[in-house]
Amino acid sequence: MSKLKANPTLTVIKPGPLSLIQDFGRFGVAHLGLTQGGPVDDYSYSWANYLLGNTVNQAALEITLGQCVLKVDFDCEMAICGGDLQATLDGSPLDNWSSFQAFKGQLLSFGLPKNGLRAYLAVKGGFDVPLTLNSCSTVTREKIGGLTQDGQPCQKGQKISFTQHDLSTPFKALSVTFRYKPDYNLPVNLRVIEGYQSELFSESAKETFYNAQYIVDQNSNRMGYRLNGKPVTSPDSSLLSEGIALGAIQIPQDGQPIVLLNDRQTIGGYPKVGCVARIDLPRLAQAKPGHEISFSKGDRLGLQDLWCQWAKFFGY
Structure with missing residues (x-):
């Protein structure tokens, strides 16, 4: 009898605090109470797939x-983009924002964050992970997606399958040019598109919001980033809960802004001053606790144009 061929895999020796399988996200299910999930830094996620010639929705590993x-x-070809987690292959440092080849038996290791908070590991052809509602994205709060389809992060001993592919010979690593690599240690300014509820805020409250310097709270996560700083006076209005957009900026009664991200709840009733521009959210997702954040009023049409250029480049 012929031997069955083993599926190409990576074995999880040590999962780290939070390593999640993510594709671009789970859409069209908010009416079921399910959020979109997906990479909180889709800029880095998209570059990792792009360097390997993958389609934009290929599953990758988000390592926080x-x-x-x-x-x-x-044997395989992979790419790492995003925060600098001091990745090594058999102890030799790997370039971030670059593709590389790895061979059977080698150990791929990530250290503590040096710049940024999370990195994205993609493999040529994508990781082969079962879908739940047309996506493999892991949402731990909803217990959906991931390797075991129950929202669990990667665990020690698990095997992550990927699509078998031929190695490029000769191999030439592809890298993102310097101008497109963010410096995650710089202060972050987020451009805001105001929504209809911004009219509920007084002028002095909005002045506080745009002039204050905030820092990232340690309780921030994939659901949302909590910020600490000068309180913004929240409107004394009773609002019906409504659908929540990605990047919505809630101002609860304590006046400390919360920017909602991919694993947000699907509805909410806190007043919202607006939304962070879609193109700025990846910078926020790489900000560590204590990082400095500020807001500025954005030009909607200009930001839409920037987003369309980005989407066209990556093939969204």
């Missing part, structure tokens, strides 16, 4: 805070 070790069980 590093400290992850993976064993390569099959």
